[in-house]
Amino acid sequence: MTIKRQLEDKRRLFGIHEYAFAKTSDLLFSMGTRLLCEGNQCGHYGATWACPPAVGSYNSCVAKCRSYENVCLLSTVTDLKGQYDFRGWHRARIFHEAATAKSARLFRAHYPGALVLSTEGCILCDQCTYPDAPCRYPDQIFPSVEGYGIVVMDLASKTGLSYNNGPETVTYFSFVLF
Template identity: 35%
Template sequence: MRTIADKIETIISQYPLIQYAFCATSELVFSEKVRHICETECERYGKSWSCPPGVGEVEECRKRCQDYDRVLLYTTQAEVTDSSIFSEALASRTSHEEITREMLKEFREAGISCFALSGDSCQICSKCAYPDSCRHPDMAIPCIESYGILVVDLTEKYQIDFYTDMHTVTWFGLIFYREKDRE
């Protein structure tokens, strides 16, 4: 009998993931300090359902994540002409987001209960409806940092490289799932 992880490996083998690791959700570190960066440095703070405060308090986010016992940590990379140009680096996330959505779709079609967090705030709509109701709640993918997750801790533990140079941007994603679905 195939495990959920086996099913996931079959699915993700079809995608251009650079590295990945299967982790326990209990290994994630949540911190209000990450949120402080969102609040002080991100232009989307308070303007998107995928960013604070729209995603809820860090404790709510932690509980939402811990409703799933496992998490797939993965990376994709994008080539850019100059990664120091913030707008170009940010625009390169589109393929990562498409990969994440496609993998989620396949996970769900395989009967895997899951949800995802990604490397930046949702970009489905050109302008988020926030604070009005989200137009695509089934497709929206919140930002990892918006949940207060210190993804660097997990990448170090599992030796996932954070490789970025002048022409390459690395994007991270997390897909939460249950090793055994609830009865």
């Protein structure tokens, strides 16, 4: 059974809202996206193995992504109780990371070297070991899509996925490169 068929069969079970396949040549990279990470709005820059500078230079991230042929873009959508529903945002992120982990296992069963990128930072540990010790879970960590300089909205648009799913929702994206 192909990976596309397996993903379709598991999509609802995993909690995936939408997904699409593309070529990595369709990815748009922007140093501006990477610079947003360096602005540290989320507080993860220089604080986790999943974010810059730990993920490598902008150029090394682009080269790593380009070394793969295909990419699958996955999204999850969670309803919020309002735009300031911070618990809802946190719950949505946990839900998304769980969906990403399930998808990662599916892809890596077929493509062991698949690169999985997800949302800002990492939520596996209460306190990251960066930069003092190696990551405790290197096979479970999903580096930040934006940390790699990828413009998420561009690929979502190219593949027909919804980037915004309504005023009181949060949409998260992950990429699986294989």
